[in-house]
Structures are given as C-alpha cells and as structure tokens.
Amino acid sequence: MTDASTPENPQPQGTGQQTPSMRVLGQYVKDLSFENPGHGPVQAQPNIDLGIDVGATPHADGNGLFEVSLKLSAKATSEQTVLFLCELEYAGLFQLQTADQSQIEPMLLIECPRLLFPFARRIIAEITREGGFPPLLIDPVDFVQLYQAQYQRATEQKGQNGVGQA
Template sequence: MSDQANGGNTGAQLRVLTQYVKDLSFENPNAPGSLGPVDEQPQINLKVDVGVKRMNDTDFEVSLKVGADATVKEKPMFLIEVEYAGLFRLTNVPEADLEAVLVVECPRQIFPFARRILADTTRDGGYPPLMIDPIDFVSLYQQRREQMSKEVANAAQPN
C-alpha cells in the first residue's frame, strides 16, 4: 500500500489560477441563405477533446476543445470550435489520482465557460444558441483508457 493509502489524502487541493480562450473559430459559409427557417432539424456533430500540459510540479494547463458542425440536407450551416483552457494548481494529490483529476475534474470546472462561448458565438452568428448537454468526463476518460489498453495490447502482439 502506498503512503497515501495509509496516511490519508488530507489536504488535497485543486485551485483554478486562471482560465482563458486559447482559440475560437466560427464559420458561417452559407449565410445569409442558411439563416432563414429550415424545414428539418439540423444534424449537429460534436467533438470533444481534453489536453493536459504540465507547467511545473504543481501547475497544469488543461485545455478543453469543443467543436460542432451543423448541416441541413448535407449543406453546412456553421462550424465552430473553441479551445478553452485553465491553469490549475494541484497540491497534495496522490500520483495515482493525478490523471483522473486532470482529465475529469479540471475539464468539468471549465466546461460551463466553454459552453457559454459556444452558445454566444452561434447566437451572434445568427442561429439559436447551441446549448450542448453537460459532458460526462468520467465516461470519456474510461473510453480513452480502454482504447489505449487495446492499442497497447495490439502493439504487443507478434505479427
């Protein structure tokens, strides 16, 4: 057992030092023609990715990339992508828990801000605000770990 398991996890802290837009892109390729009423619901494809960059022993930049494209009858309405980041200070977090905190809890903290930017930008582009549902970062983390395990297992198999 580790020292953390015996001694306790007291004093673990997560602080948001700052948060900011790293990149924002919005394309409205068929405006104004695409801005009027449509006779069918747009097809919206959503992409989500989380990146982590260690800045020093305690500070990490966590970036949340959320992109969406909307089409009606295979004709693009809009494309949007935001990369929203936060600088987080983690202290007394056990090494075994570090990855989960960085790719689950940190994105959960900044998601509402990225969501608002997406909604405001699509509204400013002439569409109803794009209100994406909350993201289950735990499931994304588990899916990514399973995918990585499979890739490692496949790479280890002889040809």
C-alpha cells in the same frame, strides 16, 4: 481487493492519505473560430455533430502546475449544406497539491474539464447566437465516462502494439 485509482473508480477512497487539492489559477480562450458558409433560411432541423477532446500538459514552471484544455467542435448541417462550423479551445491553468501519481491523471482529465465546461458551453451558445442561429446549448458531459473510454482505447491500443515486444 481492487486498486482505488482505476478508471472504474477514478475518485480514490480515503486510505489515511492527505486529501489532494486543486487550485484554478486562470481560465482563457486559446482558440475560437466560427464559420458561417451556409447562409440563408434553414428549412429543416439541422444535424449537429459535436466533438469533445480533453488534453493536459505540465506547465513549464513545474510546481504541480498543469494546463488543461477542453476542445469543443460543432458542425451543423441541413441536407447537403453546412450551416456553421464552430471550434473552441478553452483552457485553464491548475495547480495540484498533495496529489499522488495515481490521482493526477483522473484529476486532470475529469475534475478540471468538469470545472471548465460550463464556461466553454456558454461561449459556444453565445457565438452561435451571434452568428445568426439559435444558441447551441450543449448537454452536460460525463467526463468520468469519457476518461474511462479513453483509458480503454489506450489499453487496447497498447495491447495491440505491445504484443511480442520487449
């Protein structure tokens, strides 16, 4: 029998427990920057390096409140020229109710960013368009896969750091 809350199965199956609920109390841009150092005509299809990071912190007020931030960064280069750099930190304030400890982390690192992503994606598209480039339309993100990869890295790191320690 497997634990229903493992990263391999981040959405627990019903076991007679009360279903956890989540409320979105607010969404906001925490930080946004756009730099256009490579002005001029683009001769070739640019290379886009995209970075995605998710973080969650408990809110000072408690009561099941958490701030979840989704950080997106994009760097477009053509040959040796940096065309643009775009960084966005988009956050939301969430309240989790009736969630047990094993459900909180997957909700914060999978479900919350899944709700924030379409808004952050639109902001990135608009800011790149307003910067004089075609809108950068980021493909949908599989936050379950990101969570599992993050969990795997943390497990491996813990295993390396914790060997022989009490």
